Every structure is written in structure tokens, then in C-alpha cells.
Amino acid sequence: MLWFPLLLVACAVTAVACARLCRAATAAGGPGGGASKEGELTLGEAAFLAGGPGRVTELALVSMHRARRLLLARTGWATVVDASGGGDELERAVLGAIGPGGQAPVPRLRPVVAGAACVRRIEEGLVARGLAVPGAGRREVTAGLRAVRGAFLLALALGTVAAALVEPAERARVVAGFALPLTASGLCWAIARSPRGRWASHAGQRLLAGLSAEDPLTALATRGPAVLEPELRSALGRA
Incomplete structure (x- = not known):
């Protein structure tokens, strides 16, 4: 079980990074209600x-x-x-x-x-x-994205090291264990990189969706x- 502490480190770093990004994205998106009319854009x-x-x-x-x-x-x-x-x-x-x-x-x-x-x-x-994300909010989201990307790369590196430390028969367990932080950080990274989500708040995104x-x-x-x-x-x- 030499690889288990490495998995814990990867999970902890991923959890912190994903929480930071989600918090920044939620704050930048603004309140969920009160979208404007389409003609106002x-x-x-x-x-x-x-x-x-x-x-x-x-x-x-x-x-x-x-x-x-x-x-x-x-x-x-x-x-x-x-x-x-x-x-x-x-x-x-x-x-x-x-x-x-x-x-x-x-x-x-x-x-x-x-x-x-x-x-x-x-x-x-x-x-x-x-309707738009303020500059400070965009900077927070960008910092969160960097943290999530770093967590993904760290989990990938630690998973590679962990797989090299164990016997071949145990590598499937290692891969399954590191799949969680890799999937979580990878999904957060991919979703938050959307250009529309970077510039438009929740109300702005709804307004854009209504345009022909x-x-x-x-x-x-x-x-x-x-x-x-x-x-x-x-x-x-x-x-």
C-alpha cells in the first residue's frame, strides 16, 4: 500500500482546487434569476x-x-x-x-x-x-483554472509513480484509485474553460441562448x- 498516501495527496489537492474553481465560478456567474429580454442585447x-x-x-x-x-x-x-x-x-x-x-x-x-x-x-x-462577469471575477476563475490544471498534472504524475511502485497485479487498483482525482479535475478544467462562461454571467448566458x-x-x-x-x-x- 505504498501508493495509498500518494492517492490521498492527489485527492486532497484535487478537492481543494476544484472547490476553489467552483466557488470562483459561482461568484462570477452572479445570481441565478432575473434574465433580461432578448431585445436588450x-x-x-x-x-x-x-x-x-x-x-x-x-x-x-x-x-x-x-x-x-x-x-x-x-x-x-x-x-x-x-x-x-x-x-x-x-x-x-x-x-x-x-x-x-x-x-x-x-x-x-x-x-x-x-x-x-x-x-x-x-x-x-x-x-x-x-450580464457580464466583472474583471475581478474573471481573474479568480483564471486562478482557479490554473489550480485545477495543476491538480490534474499532479495526480497524473503521482499516479504514474504509484503504478511504478507496485506489482503488475496491483496496478489495476492503482489506476482505479487515481481515476477519481483525474476525472474530477479533468471535468472541472474542461467545463470551466468555456469562453461563454468566462465572459457572461448566468443571466447573460440565458440571454445569449435566446438569440436566434x-x-x-x-x-x-x-x-x-x-x-x-x-x-x-x-x-x-x-x-
């Missing part, structure tokens, strides 16, 4: 709840491309077609990020647009309405670049 807000500032940036780029104000090339470059100054704040942020040259690589645009004041206002408004994805831009906002044609996925670096 703009496309930009839906994109933020589903994928954060990066999804908002992708929505703005594709929207401008479809409106023929911007050309997204498969090579990953964005070229301004119409810089007349129209559009909303988000489109103006994209044009400002591209600069006077009228052309810029999409990877360079992403962090600039994602950090724009108009995107921060979208986040602040959603947090104030209880029939419109191509709504589908992009809620489901991401996977719904786009191959050329646009390549332009966004998501091929």
Missing part, C-alpha cells in the same frame, strides 16, 4: 458576452467587410475601402487602429480595437446590468468565426 454586447473583446473586434471587422467599408484579404490584411467617417464608435475605432496608411495586418488590429474605449464601455454596461443565429452577424457574435466562410476565417487567422 445589441450585436456588440452579444459578441462580448460570447467571446469577450476579441469577438467584438472580429464582429466589427466582418461587419465592415460585408458593408464594403473594409476589405479582409485571405493573407490576413485589412484594407480600408470607405473611410468617409460614418459608422458607429466601434467602426471608427477600427479605422483609427488601421491608421492613415489605410492598410494593416489583422493580428496588429486585434489588441488595439479590443482595448478601445468603446469596447470598455460595452463591458462596463454589461457588468452594471449583471439565423442572421450571419448574430451567428458570428454568438458562435464565433467557425460560422464564417473559409476566406474570412483565413483573413481573421482562424482557419
